[in-house]
Every structure is written in structure tokens, then in C-alpha cells.
Amino acid sequence: MAGASQQGGFAFDLCKRNEFFEAKGVKHPGFTKTGTTIAGIIFKDGVVLGADTRSTAGTTVADKNCEKIHYIAPNIYCCGAGTAADTENVTGMVASQLELHRYATGAQSRVVTAMTLLKGHLFKYQGHVSAALVLGGVDFRGPHLFTVYPHGSTDSLPYCTMGSGSLNAMAVFESGYKDDLTREEAMDLVARAIRSGIMNDLGSGSNVDLCIITKDGVEYLRNHEYLQAKTYERQFPQKFASGSVPVVRERIYDIKKVVTVVEGEPMDMEA
Amino acid sequence: MQPRPQSHSAALGPGCTGPSLANPTPLAFDHQRQVAQAPSCGAEAFAVDPAALANGQPRKHTTYPYVTGTSVLGITYKDGVLLASDTLGAYGSTKRYKSFDRLRKVNESCIVGAGGELSDFQYIMRLLEELSDDDFCMDDGHTLKPAEVHSYLCRVLYNRRNKMDPLWNSLVVGGFHAGKPFLGTVGMQGTNYTDAHVATGFGNHLARPLMREHHRPDMSEEEATALLHQCLKVCYYRDKNSINKFTIAKVSAEGVTISEPFALETEWRYKLFENPAANAAGAW
Numbered sequence: 249m250a251g252a253s254q255q256g257g258f259a260f261d262l263c264k265r266n267e268f269f270e271a272k273g274v275k276h277p278g279f280t281k282t283g284t285t286i287a288g289i290i291f292k293d294g295v296v297l298g299a300d301t302r303s304t305a306g307t308t309v310a311d312k313n314c315e316k317i318h319y320i321a322p323n324i325y326c327c328g329a330g331t332a333a334d335t336e337n338v339t340g341m342v343a344s345q346l347e348l349h350r351y352a353t354g355a356q357s358r359v360v361t362a363m364t365l366l367k368g369h370l371f372k373y374q375g376h377v378s379a380a381l382v383l384g385g386v387d388f389r390g391p392h393l394f395t396v397y398p399h400g401s402t403d404s405l406p407y408c409t410m411g412s413g414s415l416n417a418m419a420v421f422e423s424g425y426k427d428d429l430t431r432e433e434a435m436d437l438v439a440r441a442i443r444s445g446i447m448n449d450l451g452s453g454s455n456v457d458l459c460i461i462t463k464d465g466v467e468y469l470r471n472h473e474y475l476q477a478k479t480y481e482r483q484f485p486q487k488f489a490s491g492s493v494p495v496v497r498e499r500i501y502d503i504k505k506v507v508t509v510v511e512g513e514p515m516d517m518e519a
Numbered sequence: 520m521q522p523r524p525q526s527h528s529a530a531l532g533p534g535c536t537g538p539s540l541a542n543p544t545p546l547a548f549d550h551q552r553q554v555a556q557a558p559s560c561g562a563e564a565f566a567v568d569p570a571a572l573a574n575g576q577p578r579k580h581t582t583y584p585y586v587t588g589t590s591v592l593g594i595t596y597k598d599g600v601l602l603a604s605d606t607l608g609a610y611g612s613t614k615r616y617k618s619f620d621r622l623r624k625v626n627e628s629c630i631v632g633a634g635g636e637l638s639d640f641q642y643i644m645r646l647l648e649e650l651s652d653d654d655f656c657m658d659d660g661h662t663l664k665p666a667e668v669h670s671y672l673c674r675v676l677y678n679r680r681n682k683m684d685p686l687w688n689s690l691v692v693g694g695f696h697a698g699k700p701f702l703g704t705v706g707m708q709g710t711n712y713t714d715a716h717v718a719t720g721f722g723n724h725l726a727r728p729l730m731r732e733h734h735r736p737d738m739s740e741e742e743a744t745a746l747l748h749q750c751l752k753v754c755y756y757r758d759k760n761s762i763n764k765f766t767i768a769k770v771s772a773e774g775v776t777i778s779e780p781f782a783l784e785t786e787w788r789y790k791l792f793e794n795p796a797a798n799a800a801g802a803w
Contacts (some may be wrong), residue, residue, distance in 0.1 A: 290791060329715045389798050404799050406791035415724035415757065422753045423729060427790045444728040 252509045259463070285413030286316060286327035287421065287441045288382045288393045290406045291434035293451020294462035295391045296385035298438035299327045300446050301471070302453035309453065314469070321346050321357040322466065324385030325459050326366075329411035330378040330398060339380050341364055348368055359392040363402055371400025380410045386463050412428040413445025413452040420444045435460065446475060538782035552762050580684040583635035588609050588621045589760045590722030591632035591691045594734055595700040595715050600693035601772030602632045603747045606780050609760045622768040624775045628653055629665040629694035630768045631672075634688035634719045635707060643686060658672075665694020665701040671713065677709025689719035694755065695770045718750075721758040726750035740769075752783050 286299045299316035302309055318326045318339035324346075328335025329377045346357045363383055376384055381396040395403045395410060407425050409417040422443040429437065435458060445452045456473035459466065541599045591604045608616030621640070625647050633640035647668065654662050663671075669692040679686050685707045694701040703713035716730040732745050747767060754760050763785065768777040 283559065300535055323716060402799070404795035408791055415721075416728045419725040419728050419750075419753045420732075422756050423749050425789070442730075443733070447731065448724075448728045502733060 255479070263358030277492070283413075284316060284329035285409065285417050285442050285445025285449060285452040286329050286382045287409040287414075287417045287445075288327065288384045288407070289425070289429070289434050289437055290391050290393050290437055291385075291429040291431060293431065294460065295393055296434045296438045297325055297327050297354060297384045297459040298380060298442040299457050299460070300309065301453040301455045302451070303332055304451055311392075312454050312476070313471070315457065317457050317468070319343060320362050321350070321381070321385065323461060323463075324357060324359050324362050324383070324389060325412070325461060325466065325468075326362070326384070327382040327457065328412075328420070329382075334377045334379040338369060338377060339381070356387055357385075358375075358387045358389070359383065359394070363392075363394045363396065366396050367400045367402050367460040370396065370398060375399040375497050382410050383400065384406055384459075384461060386461050391461070391476070399516050407447075409441065409505055411452065413442075413443070413449035415442035416448040417445045431460065431462075443475065549562050570731040575696045580686055581636070581639075584687040586615065586637045587760070588619065588634045588637055588640070589758055590727050590754055591621065591689070592722050592730075592754075593632065593691045593693050593702050593704075593717045594730060594738075594745060594747060595693075595702050595736065596738040596741055598700075598740065598741055599695045599769060600630075600700045600702050601740075601743050601747055602630055602691055602693045602768045603784060604634070605751070605755070605761050605766060606764050606766055607762045607780055609762065612760070614760075614762060617762060617764065617797070619632055620671040620766065620779070622766055622777055623666055624735045624768070624777065626654075627774045628691065628696050628770065629663065629668050630686070630724070630770050630775055630777070631668070632691040633634050634689045639688050639712055640690075641801070643672065643675070643688065645724070647671075666696070666703075667691060668694070669691055669701070669703040669705065669713070672705045673709055673711040676707060680708050688735050691719060693768070693770055695794070698772070700734075700770075701750050721761075722750070722754055725753045725757055729753065748783055751784065755783065757787065 252384070276361050283304045284300060286297075288295060288297045297317055301310035301311075301313045303314040316327055316329070316335075317481070318328055318336065318337060320326050320343045324363070326339050326342075328339060344361055345365055346362060349361070350357055366379075366381060366383065368380060375398045377397070380398055383392075383394045383396060385392060393405060393408060395405065395408045408419045409415075409421065418441075421437065422518070424437045424440070438458060439456050442452075442456045446454070446456070454476050455471045456475065458469040459474040475497065526560060543705065569587055573612070586608045588608060589605065591602065593602045597690040604621045606618050606620065608619035610616075611706050612672045616637075621634070621637070622630060623644055624630050626762065630693060631644070631647070633643070647663075650663060672690055672692060674684055676688070676690075687707050688705075688706045692701070692705070701713065702715065702717055704717040704719060708720075715736060716727070716734050718726045718730070726794060729750050730746065733749075738746070744767065751765050755763055763782045764780045765783065766778050766780050
């Protein structure tokens, strides 16, 4: 690939090739998208992030229970909407960069650092890396919540939603948000918002994941609400209520006559 | 004096003006000679005036709305139906007409709300007025039931869509008849359904989830009004083409009341909105 710059900069060698293919009528390959509802809210002591768990490839559900809340740092997590490959790889990349940075500095990662790394990367690719993220965490300056758009712009907000179910979730936030929410109120509001996306948007579904980050630590509630549970579970063995079944024959064995109970040592199960 | 020409041509279908209105016809225009076959019942035959075509006038079809209204919300409650909308007629991104009534009364038991092209809505109201006038002149005590209005509007919109010349509207029809509330919606393609709560446009994404969460068929009027206020507020926050000036129309056994325009309390001063870049230089 002659002409590509050695360090940084843009390399557009393959764009001409893609244009040539499109002119010939070759279809651009499709990709797994996460039609999604993701949301985040800042409460008194931290951040609550929420996401649904449906991953779609066109009109098919590809993964019924995928994880959309990605680890970035021990105190920073990121929800991702858009192309699944893009969100996973971009968050993984930034998580690795931040870990190396922590070794170099010896200090806790800051949420703005993650935000700056993400937006720089996404802007460089001019929106072709289709990752719409809700980034939240707590560092020494307090709780932070950012949205990062595929073209590289960011917003700093007390509550935000992204994905195809974002309007549905935002309706719940706009009617329920107030200053200084408690942890329980914030969890309930985020769960309601994600549930609103799941119930009203076809691209979102299955279950609700929550992630609560405070300065004391992270609580990752995978499948906090299991909305696609089976309505009927068969019992094994079948339990019949007494009197519901006619008794045909009754025979009682008194086994005390043939069995002797002897006290002894419990069996060693360790081996 | 010539009789006022009807907006319903038996041959063209409801909502379409017959040749007498659609194209200027010379006085000597003789239907029976120009057209090979006319219906024997005496109705107008489907005939476009060839003179108009010969002038090179193109047949125009609606391809783009100009002055538009945004979402209309509707819910049923124990004793009737409530419709709500803002009073904006937007011209693209300009807030051009800030006092446009998008909720109108049809008769004592029925109201209609519209989003989309507002000139088409005014035309639809004219059609409904003609029907109501006919009822009034008949003077037999019967008026259009809300389900009939809904059915009529479905046919008009679907008919126009089939002629590739749609009335660019999303309509909500609400009514109260025989002790039961009625609420239905019709889209510009003729898609229609009835439900306990409906919304058009942005309201589908913003208001409908809240309605699904909080609506019960036995709500009182206060609860229903509170729910509508909540939905209107969210629509105002998140819909670009909206203003903080709303009307609510109520149909119940007592008849129709359309409220005066009112505004809602909105909150823009959350603590964390104050300085978003405090901890993130370069972001906003």
C-alpha cells in the first residue's frame, strides 16, 4: 500500500476500491446491529447505567441475552448501541489503553479520559465506526455521565438514552427525573426506562441489565429484570393436590420391620 | 342559482370533487355526449374534462406537506374521551401559526384532531361539515356516530391514497356514543385502528409508552388529564416542531368541550444542567 503515511493520519486507499465495487453493483456486507435501548442517570452518590439484552441481525434476533454494558475500568462502564462489533471493539480498545495508562500513572482512571479517547477514535473514522455510547463512572471529581455519538460528538448530561428505543426511554426519564435521586429511585427509574424501550420498541427486548457505580464500587446486576421468563414452569415430579385424583388402590408397607437404623459417621465427600 | 356542487362524487368516490369542481367546465359541457358510458342511476360518470387536459395543465399530486401540525394524543377514560395537541402550524422549521386549532368538533358526540398538512385538515373539516349539514337538514334526530365518522374518514383517506394524491394527515377521531367511549386513528395511507389510547407522529414514541404504563379504562377525568399533561410535556421537551401552548378537547355524555389554550410548567434548571463542561473540558 504505497503512499500510506507511517504514523497516524488518514489512509483512504480502500475507499476507491469500495467505490469501484459499489459502482459494479456489489453489495456492501451487512453487519449485526444492536437495535437497542440504553440509558444512564446520575443520582446523589453515583451513576446507574441500564441496557436491554437483544441483539438483532436485520429482522432476526441474533442474541437473546447479550451484554451491552461493557467494562472500561474498575470505576467506569459503558453501554453501547449501534453495530455490535464496533461497540465491543472500541470499548475493549479504550479499556486496554486505560489499563496501560493506569500502570504508567499509578492512579485511578478518570471518566473524561475514557470519553476523550473514545471521541478521538470515532471522529477519526468520521462516523463509519457506528458506535453510540453511554459512558458513566465515578472518579475523584464525582459521578459523570456522557453520551458519545458515532461521529465523535459528546454530551455531558444528568440523564441520557441512546439506541432505537431511546425516545421511549427518554419519555420515562423526562417525566420521572428530579435532582438528588436516591440509589433505589435511580435504579427503579432506569429499569422502568429500559422496560419502556423493551415493550415499545421492536429493536429492543429480552431482559434488563443494570450497573450501579459509586465511589465505593460497582454492582453489576446482570438480568436484573428477567422479562422473558416462561409463564408456566412444569413441576417435576408432578404434584397433585390431595383429593383431586381418585384413589384406586392403597397399600401401606411398614419398613421398620425389615430395616434397622444405625447411627454412624457421615460419609467423607471431599475425595 | 346553481346548486352548490357536492364534494362527494358518486363515481369518483368520497372526498374527491367531481369534474364540476376539479376542472373548469364550459357551460355547454354535455356529460352524456362526451362519455361513452354513464351510470344509469344518473350519477356523474368518471370523466376528466378533456379541455383542461388539452391546455397542458398537469394533474398535481400532493408529494410534500407545507404547513404541518405535530402529534395528537388521545385517551379514553371512565366517562368519555380526551384529545390533546399543541396549537402550532409549522412551516418547515419556522413556527409560523401559533394559534391553529388542531382539535375540532364534528358534532355533539364526536371530535377530530389532526397532524400533518393543515390545509388538507381544513378540507376534511369541510367534508365533515357537509355531512353534518345534510344531517341537520334531514332533521330526523340522527347525527353521525363517532364510529361512522371514523369509518368515513378511513374511506376518504384510502381512496385518495389509491389515486396517488393523498390527504397528508394523521387523524384522531374521539367520541362518546351510547354510553361507550370511542377512540380511533387514521393515517394518510388509510391505515386505521381503534384503541384505548392513540397518538400520532412523535407521540407514538414519546407518549404511547407512558400511556401503556399508566392508562386504565376506569380512570377519572382528573387522572386522565394529568396523564395527558405528562405526555404533552414530554412531547414538548423532545419534539422540535412543538410549542408550549396546548388545547385539550373532551367528549362525554354532556357533549363536547374544547379548552382554552394553556401552557405547562417546564423544568430547565436541573442542577446538573448548569455547567456540563465543569468536569469535561471541550464537551457540552
